[in-house]
Amino acid sequence: MILVLAGTADARGVIGTLKAEGYRVAASAVSGYGARLAREAGADLVHEGPLGEEDLLAFLKDHGVRAVIDATHPFATAITGAARQACRTLELPYFRYRRPEVKLPSHPALLPAASFDEAAALASRGQVIFLTTGTRHLECFTTAPALAGKRLVVRVLPEETSLARCRQLGIWPGDIVAIQGPCSYELNQALYRQFKADVVVTKDSGTTGGVVEKIQAALDLGLTVIVIRRPSEPDSLSLAEIIPMLGEVLER
Known part of the structure; x- marks a missing residue:
């Protein structure tokens, strides 16, 4: 089971790609809207509501999660921090999905x-x-x-x-x-x-x-x-980078 930390339209694409690759996917979203997007994308299991660090640890253990893909909003620093720590604690692979950035126009206003x-x-x-x-x-x-x-x-x-x-x-x-x-x-x-x-x-x-x-x-x-400006996340990855890396770490 792969856990996708969802809540955005990006997560829908991540979940859909994982399902196409043959993975079982769980998703977590704070809002009802995010949970609905995850279900529509085909997630096998959806948790709706906030997850603190202890709750997240329990979820990862209870559902046999093998890796986490964090596709939350670029400014969702609290859940990202909790997910990083939980994955370190359980020694699980963690991937931070990088939402495509926008080249802002040069304008005096x-x-x-x-x-x-x-x-x-x-x-x-x-x-x-x-x-x-x-x-x-x-x-x-x-x-x-x-x-x-x-x-x-x-x-x-x-x-x-x-x-x-x-x-x-x-x-x-x-x-x-x-x-x-x-x-x-x-x-x-x-x-x-x-x-x-x-x-x-x-x-x-x-x-x-x-x-x-x-x-x-x-x-x-x-x-x-x-x-x-969005918080700096130098270790974030595109989905095209995450998929082959995920396959490699799960084969070990």
Whole structure:
């Protein structure tokens, strides 16, 4: 059994490829959406809900997992760290899937940020900040002194936990856009216009995350775009690299 840490559209391709190679596949996803994608891709077993390090260790042991492929979001650093540690503990092969990166355009209105806190500081140049960064780091923006008095519009997944987090942090319901992405260029522009945004904040989440459409739609409207760089993962691999390596380690 191979465990795919899922939750993204990328994981669907990873699971499908593993099944085509003849592997039995288990998948884990935090959200119902991610779990549904894993089932649709043909996973033999799907765990829905968060897995802490101890839970993950138990899952790996109980289901006889022989290797782990981490296809979570590039910014899902907590589960990635837990998975690395669990695999070290059990001496299991661990592979970090690398989502294809986007070559960002060179544009004076496109500003890179090394962290969410830096992005919040840069966003203060606007009055209406449209956040497409999810809820995990939303507090970096709602508590940033530089953004006091600014209007924050947040685009989040249509999940109860996401909506509850927004309300907990004081986001007015009229400033919550609950929608499952990725969104088209046209829809992104319509949303920016609807809320009269002058700054858009996004993450460098790769082609699968629809970041190209988010950025280009904003730049073409003359908006400032702040892009949070993804964490460095020098050992990450493409799926084409993972598959032969997986076969080699499982034959030992």
